[in-house]
Amino acid sequence: MAKSRRHKIQLVAYSRGAIVLHWLIALGIIAQLVMGFLMVRAAPLAATTQESSSSFLTSAVVRTIQFAQQNQFFIFQWHKTIGILVLFLSIARIIWRLMNKPPEKAPMSAFEKITSDIVVFFFYVLMITVPVIGWIIVSTSPTQFPTRLFLLPDLVWPNLPLAIDSNTEQAAANAHALLAYSFVLLLFLHIGGALKHSIFDRVPELSRMSLIGKLHHKKTARGSVIISSLFALLLGAGALLFSHYNQSSTPAAATDAQQAPVTGTTQSDWVVDKQKSTLSYEVAFSGEPVSGTIGNWDAIIHFNPAAPQKARADIAIDANSINYGHPYVADSLPGTDGFDTAEYPQVRAVLDHFSKDQNGWQATGTITIRGKTRPLTLNFTYQENNGHAIIQGSADIDRLAFDLGRQNDASGTWLGKTVRVDLVLEADRK
Known part of the structure; x- marks a missing residue:
């Protein structure tokens, strides 16, 4: 096991399952933040870039903003898909954490330990809360656009059984945006803490969340891979089956031949x-x-x-x-x-x-x-x-x-x- 140069202690990396889930969720959250920003700001930014000279914005940034504006609808749909994925990956991560105790941390001050624990706690809260609030937005929106996972026509994610109400939608949208900005703050604290430990404390903190390196990985508890994966997959499959059942049980719209003819009030010539x-x-x-x-x-x-x-x-x-x-x-x-x-x-x-x-x-x-x-x-x-x-x-x-x-x-x-x-x-x- 690797030793810290400063504290002369032995450190162990997280289990491989925890590392994979950590980075999948991290990539999903970062993608969500970028897409969420572009969904809201693409049009104003596109107008700004048209008025700005190339000395202020590179052509690559301008093209990205213009692409986001032209594809805003599809960005929104992918935002919903990735949000659902983050939700279920987070559920799997919580189950994994309950079955696999995290490795011991490197020695740190009481303030750093409390701050670290608070940041991790709120990360887990937001990883569940933000996608669920997004789900509430979609479910209560008067527009009632279906959530088609990966833009596949037959893979429809169900709405929550909530009343359609624009006031609820707006309140949920405000909370969703506020908590998304909170994610940015937590990411800043989380990344800043990891860099501080790695650079100033000379503790291989980043290596603890890496699949490669000299640190040994914490052993995985028996059955945790199957249990955490199955639990998340069964929840997702159950929701999709529920959506499919609702669609198939809803009476289909009448065909043209079945519909009552539309008639006028006078005879035609x-x-x-x-x-x-x-x-x-x-x-x-x-x-x-x-x-x-x-x-x-x-x-x-x-x-x-x-x-x-x-x-x-x-x-x-x-x-x-x-x-x-x-x-x-x-x-x-x-x-x-x-x-x-x-x-x-x-x-x-x-x-x-x-x-x-x-x-x-x-x-x-x-x-x-x-x-x-x-x-x-x-x-x-x-x-x-x-x-x-x-x-x-x-x-x-x-x-x-x-x-x-x-x-x-x-x-x-x-x-x-x-x-x-x-x-x-x-x-x-x-």
């Missing part, structure tokens, strides 16, 4: 061929265009190109049939930050002013989403042959005008503000 007609939309997600579908809708059309002043179109959409090409957004569409389908089951567009110029046709009117009515302009082309018409058009909608996604992304950082709706209708004149 045209019979729309639903098999050949589509309503869809596109909105950017994390900088990339992503398409969405509209499954159940109906249109009542009065249109004669020879008499546009009498034209009118009434389009009704079942809000529950609106889907999106990314699962994170798709899952939140029916919720209170989406279309709030429990309160507002239908989206309705009424076009009552039609005109034509050299570029084609234009129809103006209103669209009502979540009980809010706003102006709508549809630009379209019209072709008719022997009573069969093909209409293709598009309209832009500001989602924030209807409070769609306002709670989760009012700035449009990862979900675009403009929604482009595309329409293709094939219909036969009655």
